[in-house]
Amino acid sequence: MIHVLVSDSMSSEGLQPLLDAAHINVVQKKVEEVDHELHLFDALLVRSATKVTEELFEKMTNLKIVGRAGVGVDNIDIEAATKHGVVVINAPNGNTISTAEHTFAMMASLLRHIPQANVTVKSNEWNRSAFVGTELYSKSLGIIGFGRIGGEIAKRARVFGMNILVFDPFLTKDRAEKIGVSNCTLDELLTNADIITVHTPLIKETRGILNKETIAKTKKGVYLLNCARGGIIDEAGLIHHLENGHVAGAALDVFEVEPPVNNKLLKFDNVIVTPHLGASTKEAQLNVAAQVTQEILNFLDGKPVTSSINLPTLTKELFDKIQPFYHLAKKMGNIVSQCMKVPVQEVAIQYEGSVAELETSFITKALLSGFLGARVDITVNEVNAGMIAKERGISFSEKITSNNSGYENLLEVKVFGDNQNFVLRGTHVPHYGERIVGINDFNIDFYPTGHLLYIQHQDKPGVIGRVGKVLGDHEVNIATMQVGRKEKGGEAIMMLAFDRPLDDTLTSQLAAYDDIVSVKSIDL
Numbered sequence: 427m428i429h430v431l432v433s434d435s436m437s438s439e440g441l442q443p444l445l446d447a448a449h450i451n452v453v454q455k456k457v458e459e460v461d462h463e464l465h466l467f468d469a470l471l472v473r474s475a476t477k478v479t480e481e482l483f484e485k486m487t488n489l490k491i492v493g494r495a496g497v498g499v500d501n502i503d504i505e506a507a508t509k510h511g512v513v514v515i516n517a518p519n520g521n522t523i524s525t526a527e528h529t530f531a532m533m534a535s536l537l538r539h540i541p542q543a544n545v546t547v548k549s550n551e552w553n554r555s556a557f558v559g560t561e562l563y564s565k566s567l568g569i570i571g572f573g574r575i576g577g578e579i580a581k582r583a584r585v586f587g588m589n590i591l592v593f594d595p596f597l598t599k600d601r602a603e604k605i606g607v608s609n610c611t612l613d614e615l616l617t618n619a620d621i622i623t624v625h626t627p628l629i630k631e632t633r634g635i636l637n638k639e640t641i642a643k644t645k646k647g648v649y650l651l652n653c654a655r656g657g658i659i660d661e662a663g664l665i666h667h668l669e670n671g672h673v674a675g676a677a678l679d680v681f682e683v684e685p686p687v688n689n690k691l692l693k694f695d696n697v698i699v700t701p702h703l704g705a706s707t708k709e710a711q712l713n714v715a716a717q718v719t720q721e722i723l724n725f726l727d728g729k730p731v732t733s734s735i736n737l738p739t740l741t742k743e744l745f746d747k748i749q750p751f752y753h754l755a756k757k758m759g760n761i762v763s764q765c766m767k768v769p770v771q772e773v774a775i776q777y778e779g780s781v782a783e784l785e786t787s788f789i790t791k792a793l794l795s796g797f798l799g800a801r802v803d804i805t806v807n808e809v810n811a812g813m814i815a816k817e818r819g820i821s822f823s824e825k826i827t828s829n830n831s832g833y834e835n836l837l838e839v840k841v842f843g844d845n846q847n848f849v850l851r852g853t854h855v856p857h858y859g860e861r862i863v864g865i866n867d868f869n870i871d872f873y874p875t876g877h878l879l880y881i882q883h884q885d886k887p888g889v890i891g892r893v894g895k896v897l898g899d900h901e902v903n904i905a906t907m908q909v910g911r912k913e914k915g916g917e918a919i920m921m922l923a924f925d926r927p928l929d930d931t932l933t934s935q936l937a938a939y940d941d942i943v944s945v946k947s948i949d950l
C-alpha cells in the first residue's frame with residue numbers, strides 16, 4: 427500500500443484519481459495531526475500553508491515526492507528535499523489565468539474605489555462624490571516581470587485600451603514581438619507608467635525592486651499592485667510614498683509577513699488588500715490539484731515526471747561518471763548568465779575529448795539549469811531546464827567535435843544575445859578539479875568558485891596596480907588573480923577571486939577607470 431498525505435485544502439475533484447486508486451491510501455489531514463505516522467507516507471501534497479522543512483523531511487523517512495499544488499515553492503526547503511532524496515514537483519501554469527484575473531480585478535477595484543464604496547453603502551451612506559474614479563482606458567500599465575502571469579495581464583490590458591510597458595531583463599525580442607509588447611528599461615517604465623504591477627519571482631534581484639528610491643521616480647499619482655510575492659514592493663518604501671501622497675493607491679494580495687501582523691499598510695484608505703487569493707478559484711484549484719495528482723501517479727508508477735524542480739532520478743553509476751562535468755557545466759552556465767545580463771536567444775554547447783563519450787544531454791541540461799537558475803522563479807534543474815528555455819524562447823544545442831585543442835576533455839559554451847555574444851571554455855582535470863581555460867578569445871586558467879571579478883581592460887602599465895590599490899583601500903583581500911591578453915598593448919582580461927562578495931559601489935568605481943572596459947562580479 428502507498429500512503430499519500432494531503433496536508434492543505436485542495437480540490438477533491440482534482441485529487442480524484444489518487445482517491446480512486448485501490449493501492450493508494452490518501453490521508454487528508456494537517457501534518458501536526460499525524461505527527462506519529464509521518465514516517466509512513468510516500469508522498470506529500472501541499473499548497474503554501476504547510477511549511478515543508480528539514481525537520482519534516484527528517485520525520486518523513488519514507489517520503490519520495492512532494493507535490494506543490496501551485497507555482498511558488500518558497501514554503502518547501504528544496505535543498506533539504508534534495509539532500510533527503512525527495513523529488514519536488516509543482517504545477518507551474520495551473521493558476522496563471524486566475525492570478526492574472528485577480529490582478530486585473532484588483533486594478534479595476536483600486537481605480538474605482540470599489541471596496542471602499544462597498545463598505546459605505548452597507549453602512550447606509552450614499553456618498554457618490556467621495557468615490558470619483560479613474561479610467562483604465564488609455565493609461566500606461568507598467569508590467570515588471572513578463573512571464574506567464576505578466577503575459578496574460580498584457581493580453582487583458584490591451585483589450586481595455588491600455589498602453590503596455592514591460593520591464594523584464596530576460597525577455598527576448600522574439601517573445602516580446604510575438605505578444606506584441608516592447609521591452610523598456612526599468613527607469614523608462616517607472617517614469618512613464620500610470621499603474622505598475624509586479625509579476626517576478628521573489629529573488630535577490632527583485633526583492634524591493636520597488637522601494638523608496640525607485641517609487642520616487644514614478645509619476646505623482648501612480649497606482650501600484652503586488653499580486654506576486656510580499657517583498658517585491660518594499661513595504662516601508664510604499665508606506666513612505668503613501669504618506670507623502672506620491673502614490674495614489676496600492677492593491678496588495680501578498681505581504682512580507684503573511685498573515686500581516688500590525689502592518690501599517692492596512693491603515694491606509696487608499697490601499698486595498700486580499701489574503702493571498704491570486705490562485706483561489708475553483709478552476710485554478712482544480713487545475714493545480716489535477717496536475718500534481720497526475721505527476722504523483724506517474725512518479726509512483728515509475729514513469730518520468732515533467733515538472734520536477736529539484737534533482738532528477740538518475741542511477742548512481744551514471745551519476746558518478748558524469749558528476750565532475752555536471753558540476754563544471756552548472757558553474758559555466760551560471761558564470762555565462764552573470765556575465766551576459768541581456769536577453770539571450772541561443773546557447774550552444776560543444777563537447778571535445780572523453781566527456782563527449784558520456785551522456786552529454788544531461789550535462790547540457792546541467793549547464794542550461796545553471797544559466798537559467800538566476801532568471802526564473804522555480805528552481806531549475808536538469809529535468810525542467812529544456813522546457814523553461816523553450817518557454818523563454820531560448821534555443822539550445824549540443825555538438826560533439828573531433829577538434830583537438832590539447833585538453834583531455836573540453837566543454838565550450840557559446841551564448842548569443844542581444845548585440846552581445848560570450849564564449850566560455852572549461853575542463854575537468856582528474857585529482858585537480860574544474861578549470862575555466864578560456865573566455866572569448868582569451869586563454870586563462872582559474873578555479874570557478876566563490877566570489878569572482880571579471881575585468882576587461884587595456885593592456886597598459888598601471889591598470890593592474892590601480893585595481894589592486896582600489897581593492898586594498900577597501901580592505902578587500904585578493905585570494906587569486908589571473909590575467910590574459912591577446913597581444914601586447916591590446917585587449918586584456920583579469921579574473922580575481924575573493925573570500926567575500928564585493929559591493930556594487932566598488933565594482934562601479936573600478937568600471938569608471940579609463941582603461942577598464944567592463945567589470946562583472948560573479949558569485950558562485
Ligand SMILES: NC(=O)C1=CN([C@@H]2O[C@H](COP(=O)(O)OP(=O)(O)OC[C@H]3O[C@@H](n4cnc5c(N)ncnc54)[C@H](O)[C@@H]3O)[C@@H](O)[C@H]2O)C=CC1
Nearest residue numbers: 498571572573574575594596625626627631653654704705
Ligand atoms: N498571488 C498568488 O496567489 C500567486 C502568486 N504567484 C507568483 O507570481 C510570480 C510570477 O509567476 P509566473 O508568471 O508564473 O512566473 P514566471 O517564471 O513565468 O515569470 C516570472 C518572470 O519574471 C522575470 N524576472 C526574473 N527576474 C527579473 C528581474 N530582476 N526583473 C524583472 N523581471 C524578472 C522572468 O524573466 C520571468 O519572465 C511568482 O513569484 C509566483 O510565486 C503565482 C501564482 C499565484
Ligand SMILES: O=C(O)C(=O)COP(=O)(O)O
Nearest residue numbers: 473474495496497498705
Ligand atoms: O502558486 C503560487 O505561487 C501561489 O502563491 C498560490 O498559493 P496558494 O496555493 O493559494 O497558497
